Amino acid sequence: MNAPLPHQLVRACTRTHSQSVVDTIACRLDPDELTSLSTGLQSIDFAERGLCAPAAMPLSAKSRGTAAADNVVPGEVIVIFADANPRRGYDAGIVWQRHILAIPRPPGVTPHRNPRASSISRRIGQGLLAKGAARPSVEQRQSALVELAAAILDEADRSRLQALTGCVPVVAIVGDTRAAGLTSGRFYHAVTTLPGSWLGTSAPTGRA
Numbered sequence: 001m002n003a004p005l006p007h008q009l010v011r012a013c014t015r016t017h018s019q020s021v022v023d024t025i026a027c028r029l030d031p032d033e034l035t036s037l038s039t040g041l042q043s044i045d046f047a048e049r050g051l052c053a054p055a056a057m058p059l060s061a062k063s064r065g066t067a068a069a070d071n072v073v074p075g076e077v078i079v080i081f082a083d084a085n086p087r088r089g090y091d092a093g094i095v096w097q098r099h100i101l102a103i104p105r106p107p108g109v110t111p112h113r114n115p116r117a118s119s120i121s122r123r124i125g126q127g128l129l130a131k132g133a134a135r136p137s138v139e140q141r142q143s144a145l146v147e148l149a150a151a152i153l154d155e156a157d158r159s160r161l162q163a164l165t166g167c168v169p170v171v172a173i174v175g176d177t178r179a180a181g182l183t184s185g186r187f188y189h190a191v192t193t194l195p196g197s198w199l200g201t202s203a204p205t206g207r208a
Contacts, residue, residue: 021048021080021172024190036084036183040174043082043090047182048170051092052194068094068124069168069194077161077169078194079145081124082174084183093142097169101158103150116151117187120144121175149172152189160191169195174179 022045026034034041037097050056051068071077077097082090106116124144127136136144149171153161161169172190 010042012016020045020195021192022172022191023180024170024192028190029188032182033188036181037174037176037188038083038084039086040084044080044172044174047080047082047090047092048172049195050099072168074165077149077171079149079171079173081145081148081173081175082122083121083125084174085125087129087176088121088177089128090145091124091128091145093138093145095142097161099146100149100153100171101162103147105154106151109151111155112186114185114187116152117175118164119150119176119187120148120151121187123179124148125177141156152187153191157189157191164193164195170194 009060022041023121026041033121042099054067055076056067072094075097075109076094078092078094079100080090080092106114109116124141125145127141127144130136152173153171157171161171170190170192174189176185178184
């Protein structure tokens with residue numbers, strides 16, 4: 001039997017240095033929301049582990065022995081989006097913070113209504129399912145993640161993001177594009193950091 005994922009053990013909202021990205025979101029949810037968003041939370045956990053695992057990087061002379069997170073430089077942010085709809089999946093990328101901050105958050109956004117985020121998240125999901133020439137390029141995927149983060153983050157989130165220095169900032173977003181259900185149409189997010197020391201630890205870094 002598989003061990004419980006970190007978010008399945010969270011019961012308190014105490015932030016610790018070692019707390020994972022997924023726990024930062026999960027500790028803010030009630031039990032019913034946790035159940036409804038379980039697929040998305042598992043995807044966030046999987047993406048986080050992949051970003052921190054050297055074995056997940058394509059084998060090359062430059063990447064050997066390093067993880068994707070090792071290559072983040074000051075001014076960059078990891079954005080992870082996961083859909084609670086199991087048919088949509090998840091995506092993650094390293095993007096420039098300034099690109100997120102340059103896009104204003106759309107007006108009229110509430111925790112239960114974010115048409116712009118809904119539209120972008122569906123586009124991300126469709127792109128993940130696309131094949132061949134229809135599949136978005138890396139640049140297009142990064143652009144979609146930037147747009148989604150900008151649609152989600154309010155002024156307090158943006159201020160927190162700018163204040164995160166000397167670490168690897170993470171914008172983690174769980175959305176639910178299903179037509180019905182407790183969390184249908186809602187988005188949950190956290191502006192946090194990867195636990196541990198990552199910033200600029202890989203030899204190929206420094207492209208800023």
